[in-house]
Amino acid sequence: MLKFENLTIGYNRHPAVHHLNATISEGDFIALIGPNGAGKSTLLKTILGHVLPLEGKVLFNNISKTEISYLPQSSAVDRKFPISAEQFVATGLWHESGPFQRITKEQREKIHHALRRVGMHGFEKRPINALSGGQFQRVLFARKLIQNARLLLLDEPFAAVDEQTIEDLMKVLIELHNSGATIVAVVHNLELVRKYFPKTMILSRELIGFGLTAEVITTENLARASSIGFGDVKADICEVSHHA
Amino acid sequence: MLEILTGPFAEFLFMKRALLGTLMLSISTAPIGVFLMLRRMSLTGDAMSHAILPGAAIGFLFAGLSVTAMTIGGLIAGSLVVLLSGVAARQTDTAEDSSLAAFYLTSLAIGVMIISMSGSNVDLMNVLFGSTLALDNTALILLFIICAITLLTLAVFYRPLVMECIDADFLKSISRYGAAAHYGFLILVVLNLVSGFHAMGTLMSVGLMILPATVARFWVKQLEPLILLSVLLAFIACVSGLLFSYYVSVPTSPTIITSLGAAYFVSVLFGLNNGIVTQWLIRTRKHLSA
Structure with a gap:
């Protein structure tokens, strides 16, 4: 490979x-x-x-490059940015949604499913600055999951x-x-x-x-x-x- | 009472123009300020606003107080500084804040010198503090164009811009929009500082950009409400600044910034998120109930 x-x-x-x-x-x-x-x-x-x-x-x-997914050190992420866990995970859909398209209902399902898989069910609307280090790492993994890399x-x-x-x-x-x-x-x-x-x-x-x-x-x-x-x-x- | 608020705008055309101008400015400049704040680039914005001055001053040297000449000069100087500061940050080990300070102090000094060489003190005041009450058609059209460009660009680059703020490495790993979003955003900053320059002057324009965002941060937590509240705050400050300067006869742009400053002071104490008094109240209540 x-x-x-x-x-x-x-x-x-x-x-x-x-x-x-x-x-x-x-x-x-x-x-x-x-x-x-x-x-x-x-x-x-x-x-x-x-x-x-x-x-x-x-x-x-x-x-191809689009089939590679990268999980940065969590210190490289600006955790103070005002965005919810759900919105953060949605950034992993870039290859489907591109810079402009809105997130569809199925994609939202997918995001929620990924959050459930990493044990973050119920945290969808939580701002990322209110998550602990471990919880945020789970959210990073959820984003990884929906990338299908x-x-x-x-x-x-x-x-x-x-x-x-x-x-x-x-x-x-x-x-x-x-x-x-x-x-x-x-x-x-x-x-x-x-x-x-x-x-x-x-x-x-x-x-x-x-x-x-x-x-x-x-x-x-x-x-x-x-x-x-x-x-x-x-x-x-x-x-x-x-x-x- | 209502008469006190609406009277000046109904009666005088220059007040109507000022109102329209500051409305357009608030709509385009406040969202830019939110992103500047979130990227911890408030000081960069300050430095860039001063860097525009020598360019505008050279425009002034050739054509006097002409909106077009000063805009072109300001745009060239601003874009040059965006490029140069990027290069300087990469090529030298100087800490970013100290090289920014060097940049903006020098530009401010050069700008003031150029204007003083060929103009009067009134011209100088005009450039430093703007002419909110004397916006002509050319200036209003310019404000409108920059407002439209800003909103369109933000709409197009919103997602990459947000992603670049949070997690630049990740965005880089999945697309090439990162650099475009970064430089596109800096160009928007320059454009808005140039339009702010006409209405508010070079010293005050960055205030209308940064302060509403800083105040809004004390009240709301999500990005979209943050942007909307900033626009609203900016416009309220403009209206109250215009009215105050009308009745008390003081220069408009410092009055606008002072009212934002007052809002900031109140928010630092009583803001829902991290206000000093608010936090103290929460602690005592917990203490009492425990």
């Missing part, structure tokens, strides 16, 4: 990930882990096309969220996976990764490991990831030009 070829990515010519070669296949359910600043979010944004690769490329096979990219969906919410939302993700979606999620909690995610990719400025979770999450790999991740941050500003 996706192939990274010698991909080097970063911001302002500071590479975050070097020379990544990997393939994501249809139906994969992948946890993306690594220390802070390892380039996990940047990788997702590169897939979306928001960040252009410094070197190498992302090849799309048999999937084939590839789901999630940036820290379980950060600052309570246990119950994690469990409920994990169930939703598993359902989506069972109905054919390919999922890549940035996750910090290793316990969660071991329990639910069949595959894991460890990034820390380079690909540390990628494959079956049990084989990839080893003490050795984790030690390597954290030593590189926290190591010489400044040293590799010009590394791209060395290789170029």
